[in-house]
Amino acid sequence: MTPNESPPRRQTMRLVIVAVIAAGATVLVLLLNRNVMTRKAEALQTSFKVVELDEKTVDPAQWGKNFPRQYDGYLRTADKYSTKYGGAGSDGMPKSRLEEDPRLVAIFDGYAFAIDFNQRQGHAHMLGDQRTTRRVTERPQTGACLHCHASNTVAYRDLGLHNGAPGSLTDAFASDTAQAQLMAGFEVSCMMPYDEATKLVDHPVACIDCHDPQNMSLRVTKPGFLRGIQALAKSGEPLPHLPSIEHWRRSDRSKPYDANRDASRQELRSMVCGQCHVEYYCGAKATLFFPWDKGLKVEQIEQYYDEYKFPNGTPFTDWTHARTGAPVLKAQHPEFELWSQGIHARSGVSCADCHMPYRREGAIKISDHHVRSPLLDVARSCQTCHRFPEAELHARVATIQDRTKALMDRAEDALVQLIGDLESAKKNGAGAAALQPAQALQKKAQWRVDFVNAENSMGFHAPQEAARILGEAIDYARQGQLALRNGK
């Protein structure tokens, strides 16, 4: 190395290093630019119109082509999971609630629920589970059961058309002809034997049951709900959590309340669930109906049933208890009703806010269509509003549910003891007149215990209301025992 060669060479090396670093930095900047472009593209296009959807598209897989993110979540409702008080368990075997709680066999004696009653599974299982339950395979049931266990928006309209309803399947859902088709098909299906009616449907609840195929806006399509919410609107019951009904009541009422026309999007985020997660009559003696004419509270529904007469003139009952001879009621799954009495409803929190919380994928935000217990996603469900650690929120829910369970255990014990007392009184030759007051009290106690037991939140949807109902149940059961003693 000569002295006059050294500086240029060193300078050359420096410049080469600068060039290499600058080139590397350029690559990184361009990678960042690509990332920015990706995020921008995600935000621009939230849906992809791959197939045309219309009022005849039932198959969720077709909708899934345009809305793959929502469809992925929808498919995952097949997943098995369990929480402390709900779910079918991760082993994939349905858990029998009759084995978990043998008192239910006494409580439901004489009814199909005493032979087969399992823990609930996700939406994907609703149709298959119904077709295979011994309540359906061993007891005659009607097509009414499918109102809530299948996607039947199109099936009802098609059946309606075959039974003389006007128009065609392409009519807009809101049109008078489409509504006539829907109601006609619904009425006919409720009177069909289950085996025959179930051949008309292929899918569990599907996109079209809650969404308008043209613009994806929310809508309600189940006839029972459409009629039930109309009847509820006409009642005098205050409904602060459903402001559109209060608003309709103040209007001229020239047209009946229509959830699809009057309800806000936030209300519909609960109403779409309320199409099925409710109390209803779905037996063979009348067309399926929601008992909401007097309001949504347990005693208002009871009063409606007490005054209701079947078309054949007989008083309303779900079944006659095998051990006591009492005509009794079976609650279905009154989530919408119990939620309506709770603080979350009162605060404007919808079903979907907790059961379908928003999730983010890149720059896109979607509501999670993997509908499930909020306890499995506390961060997205609860922490959006309640800014406390997950463990704290889990503990709060557990406190509510454990207390409800403890009270429900006492109520079930009281009811089973009343059933036992009635059974012995009958064996000892008590007459119908002597038994009647206690039987009436069994019906009241049974209805209240079942209202909380059949409801899917172990009291969480309205803790104080659940406790009130169970307190009344215990009181009615003990009053029944006293009535038998005093009647002697």
Next chain:
Amino acid sequence: MPTHPPLRRAAIAASIAIGSFAGAGTYTFINAEGLSYLSDDPAGCVNCHIMREQYDGWRHGSHHAVATCNDCHLPHDTHLHMLLVKASNGYHHSYAFTFQDFPEPIRIQPGNSQVLEANCRRCHEIAIGEITAHGTLGVPSDPVQQTDLFGCVRCHQSSGHGPTR
């Protein structure tokens, strides 16, 4: 221009590389709407859509007429402090959004919480000075500080971002 041939070639290469970097950098900066982050406009804060809910809430909240994002979320004691906090938040937000590795729901950090609290008091001092004089505010509701809502916003939760639902 250096007369030494290898030195000249290296100088050209370095110039091209630095020029490319400057060009690509400027292009990316413009593409990412970098200038908007230097403004006071809340619309810039929802460029990435993550805080869309907070932005929409603010537009419905009582403060939208009197305070922007920067008014509440950046310190206003010195200009340097403001720039430092803005740079620190900008870095963390860009990093999180680029690598998508942040937990949801997003939560305010303790340092930013203090900035926020100071800003409530900056505007409302006359009204609340008597209340805060004895240091009754600013105490975390949770001793391990996992609860991020403390001070004024623990109760006045909806004043900034509107009703939660």
